[in-house]
Amino acid sequence: MCRELCRWVDPTRPQRILELGAGTGVVTRTILHRMHSGSALVAVELLDDFAPFLQRGSDRATILFGCVTQLRERLEAAGPFDLVISGLPFPSLPESARRAVLSIVAAATPGATFSQLTELPMLYRGLYRRYFRTVRFRFVGLNVPPGGVYHCTGARAMRVW
Numbered sequence: 001m002c003r004e005l006c007r008w009v010d011p012t013r014p015q016r017i018l019e020l021g022a023g024t025g026v027v028t029r030t031i032l033h034r035m036h037s038g039s040a041l042v043a044v045e046l047l048d049d050f051a052p053f054l055q056r057g058s059d060r061a062t063i064l065f066g067c068v069t070q071l072r073e074r075l076e077a078a079g080p081f082d083l084v085i086s087g088l089p090f091p092s093l094p095e096s097a098r099r100a101v102l103s104i105v106a107a108a109t110p111g112a113t114f115s116q117l118t119e120l121p122m123l124y125r126g127l128y129r130r131y132f133r134t135v136r137f138r139f140v141g142l143n144v145p146p147g148g149v150y151h152c153t154g155a156r157a158m159r160v161w
Ligand SMILES: C[S@@+](CC[C@H](N)C(=O)[O-])C[C@H]1O[C@@H](n2cnc3c(N)ncnc32)[C@H](O)[C@@H]1O
Pocket: 020, 021, 022, 023, 024, 025, 026, 027, 044, 045, 046, 047, 066, 067, 068, 069, 087, 088, 089, 097
């Protein structure tokens, strides 16, 4: 799953990368391992209880603790991002948090990808198609539980949702 989430982390060129819902840092460390030495990673996690795990081996990342809704302006200022990788429970987030995520993604560089984890394969394809012009789903069977990643590009303007 980490490998699929990091599909668009490009080791050959510098990128500005945002990770949302970094948890214990398993994906964070995979991004750091794969990314170009000139890339920058900002990782966001709601719960600072995860700090001892998340910070271990992640010293090259800028780690911010708090809700994505509260961090929205700070993250918009830290962008534009070339890639947003999300482990957030996006479909069950409150509307304000979804809007914060989509506003950060909408401000990303042209062609930027939003790669979203899911543990319910295909169920939310329609949801992501409301927000993005192109949605590609990659199934990941070798994961407990099996899941996948939605790779989304072309954020739609908020007024057409
Ligand atoms: C499925 S877990 C991610 C797992 C992570 N990739 C790992 O390796 O541990 C989702 C994470 O999103 C965080 N989260 C949920 N809502 C959030 C929000 N509004 N803002 C920031 N993080 C949030 C949770 O605290 C949780 O750590």
